[in-house]
Amino acid sequence: VTIPINSQYNSELNIANIGDLDLTYSIARQYNTNKSITACSASGGCDEYISRVIFNTIDNTSTCSNYADYTSISTDVDAGSSYDLTIENGTVYSSDDLGVWIDWNIDGDFDDAGENVVCEGGNSGQGTFSITVPMDAVSGNTIMRIRMKYNGSDCGSPCGTTTYGEVEDYSVNIINGDDWLTISPTSGTVAGSSNTPIGLTFNSTDMNEGDYTADLIINSNDPDESQITISCTMHITNVVSFDFTAMLEGSFGSGQMNTSLNTNGFIPYNQPFTSDPWNYPGTEQVAGMPNSNITDWVLVELRDATDAASAGPATRISRQAAFILNDGSIVGIDGSSAIQFNNLSFQKVFGIVYHRNHLGIMSSSSLSGTGNVFTYDFTPANQSYGINSQNELSIGIWGMISGDANSDGVINELDKSDFWDNEAGTSGYLNSDLNNDGEADNKDKIDFWLPNLNKGSMVPQAK
Numbered sequence: 001v002t003i004p005i006n007s008q009y010n011s012e013l014n015i016a017n018i019g020d021l022d023l024t025y026s027i028a029r030q031y032n033t034n035k036s037i038t039a040c041s042a043s044g045g046c047d048e049y050i051s052r053v054i055f056n057t058i059d060n061t062s063t064c065s066n067y068a069d070y071t072s073i074s075t076d077v078d079a080g081s082s083y084d085l086t087i088e089n090g091t092v093y094s095s096d097d098l099g100v101w102i103d104w105n106i107d108g109d110f111d112d113a114g115e116n117v118v119c120e121g122g123n124s125g126q127g128t129f130s131i132t133v134p135m136d137a138v139s140g141n142t143i144m145r146i147r148m149k150y151n152g153s154d155c156g157s158p159c160g161t162t163t164y165g166e167v168e169d170y171s172v173n174i175i176n177g178d179d180w181l182t183i184s185p186t187s188g189t190v191a192g193s194s195n196t197p198i199g200l201t202f203n204s205t206d207m208n209e210g211d212y213t214a215d216l217i218i219n220s221n222d223p224d225e226s227q228i229t230i231s232c233t234m235h236i237t238n239v240v241s242f243d244f245t246a247m248l249e250g251s252f253g254s255g256q257m258n259t260s261l262n263t264n265g266f267i268p269y270n271q272p273f274t275s276d277p278w279n280y281p282g283t284e285q286v287a288g289m290p291n292s293n294i295t296d297w298v299l300v301e302l303r304d305a306t307d308a309a310s311a312g313p314a315t316r317i318s319r320q321a322a323f324i325l326n327d328g329s330i331v332g333i334d335g336s337s338a339i340q341f342n343n344l345s346f347q348k349v350f351g352i353v354y355h356r357n358h359l360g361i362m363s364s365s366s367l368s369g370t371g372n373v374f375t376y377d378f379t380p381a382n383q384s385y386g387i388n389s390q391n392e393l394s395i396g397i398w399g400m401i402s403g404d405a406n407s408d409g410v411i412n413e414l415d416k417s418d419f420w421d422n423e424a425g426t427s428g429y430l431n432s433d434l435n436n437d438g439e440a441d442n443k444d445k446i447d448f449w450l451p452n453l454n455k456g457s458m459v460p461q462a463k
Helices: 415-422 442-451
Strands: 008-017 023-031 050-055 058-061 067-079 082-089 095-101 116-120 127-132 142-150 165-175 181-184 186-191 195-204 211-218 229-234 240-244 294-304 314-325 329-331 340-342 349-355 358-362 366-368 373-377 393-394 397-399
Touching: 008 186, 023 067, 023 095, 023 142, 050 142, 050 165, 058 067, 058 314, 067 181, 082 186, 095 127, 095 340, 116 127, 181 349, 181 442, 195 229, 195 373, 240 294, 294 393, 314 340, 314 415
Parallel strands: 067 165, 240 373
Antiparallel strands: 008 195, 023 186, 023 211, 050 058, 050 082, 082 127, 095 116, 095 142, 142 165, 181 195, 211 229, 240 329, 240 340, 294 314, 294 349, 314 329, 349 358, 366 373, 393 397
């Protein structure tokens, strides 16, 4: 999801059970960092062994494995908080030793001060200990290593092999001021041939701009796939840019669009989408046309939906009036920059472009971005949603369909009778001027309205 600072976004994960029996599941969350953790190797000799580990939400019972990798088992801990760690010995010798290390700074070793959190020699290799998470612990997923060994006077080294004993590794999620992903519920049962929603809340309160990632580790009684991992990313930014390219059929010729309305001074300085059907209240205005390559105004709309078919009017998250240049670039009112939206929250975003006498178009897929810049080009084939939603203007270049003089999303007799019939022979900023050359004449009716008669916009509308 993309989200501004100090805001919250609710999303949903769906677990489907395609079998006949009940599916029981539990979900653990692991925050990721950009650090690569490769802990040193360690092992034991399997006489005495670690039979049970309890730490916060971890409760794992096991037999001896010399070394056991339980890093798929995880718990969340908060910086500054204390938690009890209980370790049980499967074969007790009074001279057994116990050592526990947690890589608090997530640097791939256990050598830093305070990382040897338990060191007990000759204590039978078991006990309950209070572990306090340092206030300066690094947020993210790290390793807790537990070593039990025989006949020593201390806890030994976190690395290497001993003749007797065992080593187990677990994962610990350190939360230090940026607990940004909440899951509800974290466990449950899904009946056969049914599904259940899992609520995810992304929260950027008091966080900095940037990318934050986490894994949802879902364990279940599925005999074929008992664990799956779902990756989540929260991109925090206060400004999102959209770099769109589109073409207007009426204005197009010889690879680019005309600028006749601009040259003749017909383009209004205030955005023209205040009336039906847009009723857009935006205050975009200029003191003069900022670029001689401007063809006209367009209205850009963003919708947040799971897929294109679901992107109806209720999913609209923002709109903005902008200029379209003769090369198809859609830019802000400075005449050159990509349009920018402030404080947007979305999971999947679809882009829509409206023009006052062309049929509106919507992206056929959700927009992809790099950082806070999303790019989409409507001009190749199949880039707008729906069947026959654009016309091919020249080989490989597709554009918005001209002829919708009354802007109702359908090209029909009303566009001619209500607009062209009344405006023919006049000049200016006219809806019936379907080729945007500044005049309403027979070319508009014969070359654009008539060939496109009965075509309609494929932008999903309310039903």
